[in-house]
Structures are given as C-alpha cells and as structure tokens.
Amino acid sequence: MSDLVEFRQQFWRSLAVARKDIRIYYAKGPVIIYGVLMPVFLFLAFTIGRSLPAESMIPGLLGMILFFTATAVSPIVVPWEAQARTLERLMAAPVKLETIIFGDVLASFIFGAGISAVPIIIGLTLGITIASPGILVLAIVLAAFCFAALGNVFSTPPTNTPATVNMIAAGVRLPIVFMSGVFIPLDELPAWGQNIAYASPLTYFIDIARNLMDGQGHLPLVIDFLAIVGFTVVFLIIAMKLHHRTMPRRI
Amino acid sequence: MSVNDKAIEVRNLTKRYDGLTAVDNICFEVRKGELFGFLGPNGAGKTTTVRIITGVIKADDGTALVMGSRAGSLKAKQVAGVVPEMANAYNDLSGWKNLLLMAELYGIASGEAKERGEVLLKDLGLLERKDGLVKTYSKGMKQRLILGMALISDPQILFLDEPTSGLDVQSTRLIKSLIKSLNDKGKTVFLTTHDMDEANQLCDRVAIINKGKIVAIDAPERLRIATSGRRSVEVSFTDSVSVNNLARLPSVNEVQKIGDKYRLYTDAPGDLVVTLVNFSASNKLKIISLNILAPSLEDAFVALTEKEHGYV
Ligand SMILES: Nc1ncnc2c1ncn2[C@@H]1O[C@H](COP(=O)(O)OP(=O)(O)OP(=O)(O)O)[C@@H](O)[C@H]1O
Ligand SMILES: [Mg+2]
Numbered sequence: 001m002s003d004l005v006e007f008r009q010q011f012w013r014s015l016a017v018a019r020k021d022i023r024i025y026y027a028k029g030p031v032i033i034y035g036v037l038m039p040v041f042l043f044l045a046f047t048i049g050r051s052l053p054a055e056s057m058i059p060g061l062l063g064m065i066l067f068f069t070a071t072a073v074s075p076i077v078v079p080w081e082a083q084a085r086t087l088e089r090l091m092a093a094p095v096k097l098e099t100i101i102f103g104d105v106l107a108s109f110i111f112g113a114g115i116s117a118v119p120i121i122i123g124l125t126l127g128i129t130i131a132s133p134g135i136l137v138l139a140i141v142l143a144a145f146c147f148a149a150l151g152n153v154f155s156t157p158p159t160n161t162p163a164t165v166n167m168i169a170a171g172v173r174l175p176i177v178f179m180s181g182v183f184i185p186l187d188e189l190p191a192w193g194q195n196i197a198y199a200s201p202l203t204y205f206i207d208i209a210r211n212l213m214d215g216q217g218h219l220p221l222v223i224d225f226l227a228i229v230g231f232t233v234v235f236l237i238i239a240m241k242l243h244h245r246t247m248p249r250r251i
Numbered sequence: 252m253s254v255n256d257k258a259i260e261v262r263n264l265t266k267r268y269d270g271l272t273a274v275d276n277i278c279f280e281v282r283k284g285e286l287f288g289f290l291g292p293n294g295a296g297k298t299t300t301v302r303i304i305t306g307v308i309k310a311d312d313g314t315a316l317v318m319g320s321r322a323g324s325l326k327a328k329q330v331a332g333v334v335p336e337m338a339n340a341y342n343d344l345s346g347w348k349n350l351l352l353m354a355e356l357y358g359i360a361s362g363e364a365k366e367r368g369e370v371l372l373k374d375l376g377l378l379e380r381k382d383g384l385v386k387t388y389s390k391g392m393k394q395r396l397i398l399g400m401a402l403i404s405d406p407q408i409l410f411l412d413e414p415t416s417g418l419d420v421q422s423t424r425l426i427k428s429l430i431k432s433l434n435d436k437g438k439t440v441f442l443t444t445h446d447m448d449e450a451n452q453l454c455d456r457v458a459i460i461n462k463g464k465i466v467a468i469d470a471p472e473r474l475r476i477a478t479s480g481r482r483s484v485e486v487s488f489t490d491s492v493s494v495n496n497l498a499r500l501p502s503v504n505e506v507q508k509i510g511d512k513y514r515l516y517t518d519a520p521g522d523l524v525v526t527l528v529n530f531s532a533s534n535k536l537k538i539i540s541l542n543i544l545a546p547s548l549e550d551a552f553v554a555l556t557e558k559e560h561g562y563v
Contacts, residue, residue: 006325009358012355012358013356016352016356017356019352020344023348024343027343084341084342085338085339086338086339086341088302088335088338089333089335089340089353089400090356091306091307092305092307092328092335092410093328093356093357094328094329094356094358095325095328095356096325248308248309251302251308251335
C-alpha cells in the first residue's frame, strides 16, 4: 500500500474518531462548564466596572473563549475512553495512534472554532469593525488547532480519571490566560511581563485579534502566525510522543 | 504447516511487568480456519498475549504475526476482529451508531456496512433495539453488540477474550453458536476462555497457559487422554469407609471424598471396579452406585496447571 493511500485512509478514519468525540463528549457537563461558562465568568469578573471600549475588550474575550473551548474536550477524551473501557477496542482497530490523537484534536478544534463565532457576533453588535475578516478567520482556525493540540498534551499523564486531567488542565489554563495579555494589552505590560507572555500561544492570537479590531497589535502579524504554527507543531509532537508511552499503560 | 497456512505465528513472545513475567517466552501457531482455544487460570497471561497479538500493547521480546503481518501493524489489525476482555461499546451512542463507527475505523464502505450491520444485528437478536442507546442495553445485549462490532469488518480472524463470561445461558448459547457458525464458514477464531465445556465443545485445539508459560497444546480430546492419570471411578457404599483403606487398594492414585461418594483416581478403571466389588464383599458393604468417569478437559486442565512443568 502506498504511503499516500495509507495517509488518506488514516485521515478519513481520524474524521470518524472526531465525529464520535463530538457526538459523545460535547454534551458532558465538564466540557460545558470548563469550555463555555468558565471563560465568560472569568472575563466578566475582570472587566465589569472597568469602562473599556468594546474593541479593546472583544479581542481578549474572543481569545479566552477560543482558548477555553478548544482545550475543553481534548484533555479528557482519552482518559474518559480508558475509564469507560472503550479505548482498547479503539486501539485494536486499524488506526495509528496518531490518527486517534489527530481525531481528538480535530473534535476539539471544531468545538473551539465554532463557538468563537459567539464573541465575534457580540463584538459586531457592539459596533466593532474587523480590518480583514479573512485574516481573522485564518487566525481562529490556526489558533483553535494549536489550543486543541495543547489540550491534548494535558491528557498525556497516564491517569484514567477525567477529573484529575481536568484539574491538571485547569492548573495550566489559568496561568496561561493571565500571562497572555487578555486583560492588559502587551504594549502596557512591563518588559518582564512581555517576556513571560511570549511563552504563551494565546498571546499571539490575541495580538492578531487586537491588531485587526483595535489596530493595537504589538508584533507583526507574520510573527504572530509563525509563532502559533510553531507552537502547534511542538504540541503535536509532544502529545504523540507522550501518548505513545502512556497509552498502553491505560488499559 | 506451510507459511500460507498460518493465521497466527507466535515466537518467543515475552512481556514483563515490573518484576513479573506475565508472558514468558511462549511459542505457538494457529492454522487458518482453526478454532483455537486459549485456556489458563486467572493471571496466567491470556489477556496479555491477546493484547500483544491484537497490537494493543508491545511485547518486550519475540514476534507475533497475524496472517503474515507483524502484530500491531495496520495490515494485521485490518484483517482482525477483536472482542477485548471487559470492553464496552460507547454507552452514549446507539448500537447502530457503534457498529457504523467501527465500520468507518476499518474503512468499510457505508453501504456495505449497513447491509452487513442489519444482518449481524438480526443474528444477534438486537435489530429491534438498534437505535436505542447502549446504556439502556442489558449486559448480554452489550456483549452481543461488541461481538457485532468485531464482525462488521468481516474479519478473516476473530479474537475473543472471554466473550461469554458473566452472561446468562441464552446469550452464551447465542454467542457460542455464532462463533461455531463463523468458524464453519472458514473464519479463524482465537478464543480465550475459562469455560472448559465451551473449549471442549468449540475448539479444534487448545493451548493451556500457566504462569506465563504454555504447558500443553493439543486437541481437547487428546489432552484428556494424555492426562489419563486423572481418570477416576466414583463409588458410594451403604456405610462409610475409611479413605485410607480405599487409598491402599491396588492401582488407586488418589482418593477424594465428595459428599457421600468417593472418587478414586486411577490409571486402570476396569481393574479398579473389580477390586471395589471384592472390597465391598470382604467388608460386608453394599455398593449403592459405581461410575467410571472419563477424564474431563477440566481434569486435564487441573493436572497441567497444578504441575510446575507440564508436558509439551
Ligand atoms: N498493565 C499491567 N501492569 C502490571 N501487571 C499486569 C498488567 N497487566 C497484566 N498484569 C499482570 O500480568 C499477569 C497476567 O495477566 P493477564 O491479564 O494476562 O491474565 P489472564 O490470563 O488474562 O487472567 P484472567 O483469567 O484473570 O483474565 C497477571 O499477574 C497480572 O497481574
Ligand atoms: Mg484475561
């Protein structure tokens, strides 16, 4: 079988994995709570009482919702499957581990990218304008995929308790939100704050969104995009490597 | 056995779990079309072996081939249907959706999958409930569905790890007869079980594994004969008799008291019957019942797994 044929087959099968995830895991309570409610409340908590203009608030809200929703499903799918004892069946199927992981990431990506429409619609009704909608869509797509891959890295510790994984994920997600210029634009951060911010993939997405909505970007768009792609590659490699090690220990 | 006749070929397979050797340098072959039983007590290493052959975990040493392809490769997985031990279907999907998901993972065209799915669900007695969520199924229904999920890709070889454990008589019968008829149609079946009757009724050959090592591989019938030291005569008398007196009789290997009966293990059951009749006459006893028991597969199993080193 040629590599190309095999690649195409595995890609189709990863779509089947993603569809299964979407059908099963999106309706679960923690996904809704960690993915949708949490960022909204968090954002309200930090913005209420500060009379900020919409165009400086919406990029942060968009970034946070995209980040939380895209990392909501991918951390828990594998432990959940292991706990429900459906994982071994999946691992015995003619799909590579990469195919399973890619499918899980894809499901998370779709969830994140889809829900990002909500803050954008809110922003548009509040009268913000988007300089180049095409670039924003591209940024959402790439960033959602990047965050979904990061979420998948959270699921690599060999525990089969979704609650534990959710705790690990929450413990990483919150600091990331605080260091990414969600509430304070990069320009207004001190130098050390900026240096920390550069370590977070969310920083670059919010920078793109600010650039397009507020004209207040800190870095050139190209750098932002390259950073997001770079983070994605690193997260995917880490996730695959670690899952190869821990997946057989789950069953 | 030529290369093309082999459905499974296992060579020097070893798997260690920190300190414990779960599978210890085992070798065996399964012919195409064979219904092969894999028997062993709890913790013997059956599931570990199945997991290696089905590509779910990796061996530390040795090789396993499935239909000529390395275990764990996409090719090997593609031709196999698997019912893992204690596996579940997706509870939040319907039985039908579970089947179609499996079909997609095996790359089965949707038309073909639906056609085969209908037939399978009918054979498995699940057709009426196919659109109900799996969480509303009974245990037996779930297990039948899992068998259906293993069959949706029309696999050449079927791996079943204790497919009937904990099920009622009806589900067990249905699954057993389905396994039998699949094998009659030419599918190779690798069946792990605790149930000696099941193995005896279904399997062409069985391997007995104990503490990670294979202690015997043969047809069930021949295993029974090979362990004929376990043949026995069961006798009961009007009065109780000392076990020691019975044990002293010629050609008796071992005596067990089972309720009001005595079971005497022997190599020569015919001679022993005569001896017992004489024994009862000289002790003024009457015999109530006397049966020569053929060795069961269970006896063979016990004999082989109690010894540290069996015969191969
Ligand atoms: N993931 C694991 N980690 C550590 N030890 C394991 C693991 N899986 C199996 N073992 C050990 O390996 C040995 C063989 O286990 P295995 O599950 O293969 O037995 P089995 O023959 O299938 O038993 P059963 O009839 O109870 O299903 C056991 O001692 C078990 O405790
Ligand atoms: Mg087992």
